Amino acid sequence: MAKDRVCIYGGSYGGSYGGYAALMGVIKEPDLFQCAVSFAGVYDLNLKFDKGDFLENNWSEASLVKIMGDNEKFLAQKSPVNLVEKIKVPLFLSHGTKDERVPFEHYEKLVVAxxxxxxxxESLVLKGEAHGFQNSKNGIKFYKKVLEFLDDVFEL
Known part of the structure; x- marks a missing residue:
């Protein structure tokens, strides 16, 4: 594969790291990737302590602190929502409006930034969708849109 045809993709089906990693990939390595696709990403690390079901499902605040720390300034510095000015490649974002793991507010804050x-x-908001694809039709819609996005980026 040619180095000028590399896109980073991250989806979030459990811990929600994939969507975060896709954006941080193009933020930290702006010349490595030609595009990024992020699905249900955590875009504001401080929001993890306030919103979402992490603290209700096998996670405690102590475990989040152990993994991520609790320094708000540090977490803000590592949050894609505060680093968007470093993004230099085409983006495709998708999020479900009923996501309880990574609330839709992450997507909304990123879009504002x-x-x-x-x-x-480019984006695809999946109305009524939860974390991951609970409705297989939404999964099909998402992957069709991703393929269209990649076709446009790489002029296929």
């Missing part, structure tokens, strides 16, 4: 910084993106 992208617009404020005039960064273009």
């Amino acid at each position: 992208l617009k404020k910084n005039r960064i273009e993106y």
